Amino acid sequence: MIQLSRYAKLCALCLPTASMAGPLVEPHLNIVPRTADEASRIASVTAIASQFDKPQAFEANSAGAATVRAAGNANAFSFPSGNIAFADKLTFNVGNGLFRKLWVSSPSSTLASDGLGPIYNARSCQRCHIKDGRGHPPEELDDNAISLFLRVSIPGELTAKKAEIEDYIATAPEPTYGLQLQDFSTAGVAAEYKLQIDYEEVEVKLSGGDVARLRKPTYTAANLAYGPLHPKAMLSPRVAPQMIGLGLLEAIPAADILALADPEDADGDGISGRANVVWSKEFDQPMLGRFGLKAGNPTVFQQSAEAFVGDIGISSSLFPRGWGECTQAQTACRNAPHGDGDDRVFEIDDEILHLVTYYSRNLGVPARRDVDDPQVLRGKEVFYTTGCTACHQPSFVTHRLEDQPEQSFQLIWPYTDMLLHDMGPGLADNRPEARANGSEWRTPPLWGIGLTQRVSGHTYFLHDGRARSLLEAVLWHGGEAQTQRDAVVEMPPEDRAALIRFLESL
Amino acid sequence: MKSLYLATSIFALGLSSAVMADGHGEKLGVLGTYADIAEANYTDSLVTAQRLQAAVDALLAAPSAEALEAAKTAWLAARVPYQQTEVYRFGNAIVDDWEGKVNAWPLDEGLIDYVDASYGGPTDENEAAALNVIANASFTLSGETVDATAITPALLEDTLQEADGVEANVATGYHAVEFLLWGQDLNGHGAGAGNRPWTDYASGDACTGGNCDRRGEFLKAATDLLVSDLEWIVAQWSEGGDARASVLADADAGIAAMLTGMGSLSYGETAGERMRLGVMLNDPEEEHSCFADNTHNDHFYNGVGIQSVYLGSYTGIDGRLVEGPSLSDLVAEIDPALDMEMQMKLSAAVQALGRIKTAAESGFTYDMMLERGNAAGEALIMGGVNGLIAQTRSIERVVAALGTSIEVEGSDSLDNPDAVFQ
Numbered sequence: 001m002i003q004l005s006r007y008a009k010l011c012a013l014c015l016p017t018a019s020m021a022g023p024l025v026e027p028h029l030n031i032v033p034r035t036a037d038e039a040s041r042i043a044s045v046t047a048i049a050s051q052f053d054k055p056q057a058f059e060a061n062s063a064g065a066a067t068v069r070a071a072g073n074a075n076a077f078s079f080p081s082g083n084i085a086f087a088d089k090l091t092f093n094v095g096n097g098l099f100r101k102l103w104v105s106s107p108s109s110t111l112a113s114d115g116l117g118p119i120y121n122a123r124s125c126q127r128c129h130i131k132d133g134r135g136h137p138p139e140e141l142d143d144n145a146i147s148l149f150l151r152v153s154i155p156g157e158l159t160a161k162k163a164e165i166e167d168y169i170a171t172a173p174e175p176t177y178g179l180q181l182q183d184f185s186t187a188g189v190a191a192e193y194k195l196q197i198d199y200e201e202v203e204v205k206l207s208g209g210d211v212a213r214l215r216k217p218t219y220t221a222a223n224l225a226y227g228p229l230h231p232k233a234m235l236s237p238r239v240a241p242q243m244i245g246l247g248l249l250e251a252i253p254a255a256d257i258l259a260l261a262d263p264e265d266a267d268g269d270g271i272s273g274r275a276n277v278v279w280s281k282e283f284d285q286p287m288l289g290r291f292g293l294k295a296g297n298p299t300v301f302q303q304s305a306e307a308f309v310g311d312i313g314i315s316s317s318l319f320p321r322g323w324g325e326c327t328q329a330q331t332a333c334r335n336a337p338h339g340d341g342d343d344r345v346f347e348i349d350d351e352i353l354h355l356v357t358y359y360s361r362n363l364g365v366p367a368r369r370d371v372d373d374p375q376v377l378r379g380k381e382v383f384y385t386t387g388c389t390a391c392h393q394p395s396f397v398t399h400r401l402e403d404q405p406e407q408s409f410q411l412i413w414p415y416t417d418m419l420l421h422d423m424g425p426g427l428a429d430n431r432p433e434a435r436a437n438g439s440e441w442r443t444p445p446l447w448g449i450g451l452t453q454r455v456s457g458h459t460y461f462l463h464d465g466r467a468r469s470l471l472e473a474v475l476w477h478g479g480e481a482q483t484q485r486d487a488v489v490e491m492p493p494e495d496r497a498a499l500i501r502f503l504e505s506l
Numbered sequence: 507m508k509s510l511y512l513a514t515s516i517f518a519l520g521l522s523s524a525v526m527a528d529g530h531g532e533k534l535g536v537l538g539t540y541a542d543i544a545e546a547n548y549t550d551s552l553v554t555a556q557r558l559q560a561a562v563d564a565l566l567a568a569p570s571a572e573a574l575e576a577a578k579t580a581w582l583a584a585r586v587p588y589q590q591t592e593v594y595r596f597g598n599a600i601v602d603d604w605e606g607k608v609n610a611w612p613l614d615e616g617l618i619d620y621v622d623a624s625y626g627g628p629t630d631e632n633e634a635a636a637l638n639v640i641a642n643a644s645f646t647l648s649g650e651t652v653d654a655t656a657i658t659p660a661l662l663e664d665t666l667q668e669a670d671g672v673e674a675n676v677a678t679g680y681h682a683v684e685f686l687l688w689g690q691d692l693n694g695h696g697a698g699a700g701n702r703p704w705t706d707y708a709s710g711d712a713c714t715g716g717n718c719d720r721r722g723e724f725l726k727a728a729t730d731l732l733v734s735d736l737e738w739i740v741a742q743w744s745e746g747g748d749a750r751a752s753v754l755a756d757a758d759a760g761i762a763a764m765l766t767g768m769g770s771l772s773y774g775e776t777a778g779e780r781m782r783l784g785v786m787l788n789d790p791e792e793e794h795s796c797f798a799d800n801t802h803n804d805h806f807y808n809g810v811g812i813q814s815v816y817l818g819s820y821t822g823i824d825g826r827l828v829e830g831p832s833l834s835d836l837v838a839e840i841d842p843a844l845d846m847e848m849q850m851k852l853s854a855a856v857q858a859l860g861r862i863k864t865a866a867e868s869g870f871t872y873d874m875m876l877e878r879g880n881a882a883g884e885a886l887i888m889g890g891v892n893g894l895i896a897q898t899r900s901i902e903r904v905v906a907a908l909g910t911s912i913e914v915e916g917s918d919s920l921d922n923p924d925a926v927f928q
Contacts, residue, residue, distance in 0.1 A: 113787055
């Protein structure tokens, strides 16, 4: 941890001492420390571009040597890291099989596959992370939500552990429904709700006489099967994010992320950037939050385990309850047969969880297209000079790692700073998560975003898929990004078109 | 990954100079054989699929138990050449982007036809898994009303295949046809395959399972589509075809594609997803050909295909031999011991996969082997897995010896990460 001292001063500014041990520690990685020489070379190679007459060296390879070809069909997000060894393809492919595996209700003759629910949002990982890409809100005639669900919680008391984390916002599960609402259930148990979405169209006038239409959603938890929600219940809609490049995001040095944090906006650019700090169940200590729409999870492993238990109702060593998300108030659900207690102990054992984690870490990021196209280069210039890079940090170099060659020391271009930003009231879910308040979201990575149509057959973006195009997604930006959003509204239409073209090349 | 990085440095040091001195023409010869085998192997797949098509036409024209058996026999024969072609999938983008249309699995059979009540009912959140297109001429899918009055190749290919983005919604290819011929295998880990009655295709009152005419339409559409998809891929490998041109365009990249195909099919696809996972989950649904109980042949002919690419020698369905300069020749010039090792490992893997086939054909079928606690079954399958793993180790050594960088895509200077910053 040589770099710790280097950044200690910076972080003294951004995080009070109580949480200092938290976000900087990286027990999930076996790190080969950076040399001073490497650090200076990295600083120069990740410096933000200021010339746009030609592409930067290596920028076409969004994930460094782990980049994969941009396949011409819906499988574009489903390839293993480009630098994976044959031997690890076995692990990847077995993980892929588990990712698409349909879990069944207990009891079942296929012992290793039972344990579903009793309440759940989906029967397999792949069902929400469709083609390893992003999910979508239900279409008009669809009567199930699947890849979109509601998280729920109420204000709560701080536990001793979480009190160690500065600015941690205490919440508790909704007493009857838990931490998320499940719209499916096994036989004999009632599903919790049905998601109802109502959209209202809002017009946005753009320069050059163009008009954009945004759809403003209202979410209702209808048909609540276990009585009304707690009066202080806070709901947060979440659409399943794309799966590519997660292992690389997990390997970005925490110090490099924290170096970008500016919680009090000391540099006065209107952009703060705060780190989420969350409790690691795996390592029993605070860590930097990296995954989830509010960076509520520190590692791919914990994120996977939480998705298994919350979304599918499958228990594991990290979340050992066979009844998954059922609360004490849901007795039929608690008393229904579960899949644990046989020789697996939990509904999935650590071997399977590690296989799924390996798979999730190694879904390759496709190479960019048309990086030298003049319109793309102009769009890149617009993106950079408008200030989008203040949050959508173009590049990082990952840690050198002893045991993860695919993720080790790669120059990557994720276009995220991995930090939380206030996105304004329009996007706010008003439901805090760890240190993230009700208006903050983690900057999502933009790599692969231009392949959404190809992979997923739609172009729905943002945390709940409300934006129907990249332009709509930009126009929803508020809060810290209000200035940049306004600039896009006012810029010449050809610059706006170039900006979108650049995003489509990612 | 180490060995692959190593490969680059060995190349740089010129240790393989014997071949490198005048290796270009020789490599092109090897690639010519590779493309010729691909063309022959896909042509055989097409010919056997056309025979299947004729048998299906005969079944639909005059349904009978004998006609259904004839169609099943034709399907089994069609799988022999096709499974050997799978070694062409990885490393050749044209094949990889296409193969999902013809060999996607596992499939939610409830999308296509009636299924047993134990299969899962309307609470299932994959609506399409219980769609039963054969029984429903109109239905809602992904929020749109679909008119399925006529079951056509276009309906299968454009609307039903991967409906809703769910990979298990398989409406085209060998396994869809397999389900339509055999029906569900309801025997679990017990003996026996799917047992669809021929009367599922009978007309009038003799029809069982309902909608026999629409079932026939589905079978016809899926079989016709399989044939046209295979016609397309044969053209890609024929003289002037894109797949052939692509491997011949760059000798080193072409050799890398051959080895990538061998290693990826061995290690990831067959040993991993198709074999190891089944043993781990003890789930008969994790059988590659679960309706026909033909999984032992699927794996065996994967092994034979890998071997044939290395040896540059393919035996056609009519007994003809397609052969020429081979990877084996190339390796033998540099390191005869390594060539012997590679040949031995390939034979050992085919032999181990052959043991599974022998047992399965004697009545101990693949789904029985997968049963939890069945030690003999697990040993047979893991024998195959280990054989494939062992041969991949040798493939890696071949990669190193030939000085080929496997990672053609996305690597350029980044294979040497330090180069990034120079």
